[in-house]
Amino acid sequence: MPTKPAGTLYRGxxxxxxxxxxxxxxxxIFFFLLVHVLDTSLVRVSPEAYTAVIGAYKNPLMAxxxxxLVAAIVFHAFNGLRIxxxxxxxxxxxxxxxxxxxxxxxxxxxxxxxxxxxxxxxxGGH
Amino acid sequence: xTATIDSPRSGKISPQYRRTGGSKGNxxxxxxxxxxxxxxxxxxxxxxxxxxxxxxxxxxxxxDFGFVAGKWADPFWQIWDLAMLWLAMLHGTxxxxxxxxxxxxxxxxxxxxxxxxxxxxxxxxxxxxxxxxTFNPCPVVDxxxxxxxxxxx
Numbered sequence: 001m002p003t004k005p006a007g008t009l010y011r012g013x014x015x016x017x018x019x020x021x022x023x024x025x026x027x028x029i030f031f032f033l034l035v036h037v038l039d040t041s042l043v044r045v046s047p048e049a050y051t052a053v054i055g056a057y058k059n060p061l062m063a064x065x066x067x068x069l070v071a072a073i074v075f076h077a078f079n080g081l082r083i084x085x086x087x088x089x090x091x092x093x094x095x096x097x098x099x100x101x102x103x104x105x106x107x108x109x110x111x112x113x114x115x116x117x118x119x120x121x122x123x124g125g126h
Numbered sequence: 127x128t129a130t131i132d133s134p135r136s137g138k139i140s141p142q143y144r145r146t147g148g149s150k151g152n153x154x155x156x157x158x159x160x161x162x163x164x165x166x167x168x169x170x171x172x173x174x175x176x177x178x179x180x181x182x183x184x185x186x187x188x189x190d191f192g193f194v195a196g197k198w199a200d201p202f203w204q205i206w207d208l209a210m211l212w213l214a215m216l217h218g219t220x221x222x223x224x225x226x227x228x229x230x231x232x233x234x235x236x237x238x239x240x241x242x243x244x245x246x247x248x249x250x251x252x253x254x255x256x257x258x259x260t261f262n263p264c265p266v267v268d269x270x271x272x273x274x275x276x277x278x279x
Binding site (some may be wrong): 026029030033034040043044047048050051057058070077081083117121122 | 162165166168169172173176180181184185186187189190191194195211214215218219221222225246250253254256257260261265
């Protein structure tokens, strides 16, 4: 029966999981960006085409999708700043774990604020 | 008898062990640096974009043709969106290039995936740039303004 490999500096710990999260959120954001440039380009086709397609974003399901996308962007942004600190700050590697927990705490704060504002705008009224 | 071994950083490193000066030049170092520099700028550009488009006023309900027309009437937002388009696409393309290099093991697979990636990147950057600079807030076809336009009364 193989035993679970022991954790190392990276494997199975904060360093590895933040790297996995950074990759996955990066790919998600990249594919959204391709679609987002295409949908915005419809302003060049006609005002009605743009307004019709952008109208598809304005429903409860998409409001949740947008919140998920922003969650991915905010994590990628804050963790990206952490990676820069690991690379350029003398004590970056030493404190990479504490910085990840700081990233996650800031991410929660920003996402609570964003979700309340965006979901109340997107789901309420109109 | 004693053998003398050069210190690794003495500058006498055999060519095959040098990290720079190979056939690839220092492209990978520049790509690494670009990810960090563009990343810092993108945090500002994208957070500003999300704040202005989703959190101010009516939020997403305000977004329609007139909203985009109003923003791109201002060179400030044209430059903002242009910088965001180029930096985000190049940052994302380099990220996906790294992922292809990591996971696609066959040379032919890597080549095919990168051709698709670079083609998509080129199309999106060229298209987005053209849209920002050729945008007309009051489109007219055969002398008739299209419905929904942002024409001055």
